[in-house]
Amino acid sequence: MxxxxxxxxxxxxxxxxxxxxxxxxxxxxxxxxxxxxxxxxxxxxxxxxxxxxxxxEEKAGKNRLHLDLAPEDRPAEVARLLALGAVLVDVGQPADAPWTVLADPEGNEFCILGPKHSLTV
Missing domain, CATH: 3.30.720.120 (Signal recognition particle alu RNA binding heterodimer, srp9/1)
Structure with missing residues (x-):
C-alpha cells in the first residue's frame, strides 16, 4: 500500500x-x-x-508541527511575509540561526530557511 x-x-x-x-x-x-x-x-x-x-478556540502554546519554507532569498521573503501580516517569533532559536521563525496571523509558527536548505531540482 x-x-x-x-x-x-x-x-x-x-x-x-x-x-x-x-x-x-x-x-x-x-x-x-x-x-x-x-x-x-x-x-x-x-x-x-x-x-x-x-x-x-484560539491557538494555545507552541505548534507541535510547523512548515519549513525554502526561499531563494530569505531576507526578501521575510520582508514580503511580514508585509502580508506574519510576525517574527522567538521560540528559543539562537540569534545567529540560519532560519527565521515567523507566525501567521493566527499565531501558527513556520520557518523561512537559509540558503543551505535550498532545493535543487
Missing amino acids: SLRLYQIAVDARDPAALARFWAEVLDWRILLEDPDEVVVGADESAWPGMVFLAVP
Missing part, C-alpha cells in the same frame, strides 16, 4: 482570512470555500494542499 500526503489541516478562528494569507504566501489559489472550510492549493490536481477548518 502506498500513501501520499493529500493536505495539511489547520484549525482557524477565521478560515477564510487565514486561507487567503497562506494562498498569498505560497502563490496558491482558493480551491474551495464555505463558512467552515477553505481549501488552498497550487491547482485542483496538485498535492498536497491545505485545508483551513473553523474552530471556536
Whole structure:
C-alpha cells in the first residue's frame, strides 16, 4: 500500500482570512470555500494542499508541527511575509540561526530557511 500526503489541516478562528494569507504566501489559489472550510492549493490536481477548518478556540502554546519554507532569498521573503501580516517569533532559536521563525496571523509558527536548505531540482 502506498500513501501520499493529500493536505495539511489547520484549525482557524477565521478560515477564510487565514486561507487567503497562506494562498498569498505560497502563490496558491482558493480551491474551495464555505463558512467552515477553505481549501488552498497550487491547482485542483496538485498535492498536497491545505485545508483551513473553523474552530471556536484560539491557538494555545507552541505548534507541535510547523512548515519549513525554502526561499531563494530569505531576507526578501521575510520582508514580503511580514508585509502580508506574519510576525517574527522567538521560540528559543539562537540569534545567529540560519532560519527565521515567523507566525501567521493566527499565531501558527513556520520557518523561512537559509540558503543551505535550498532545493535543487
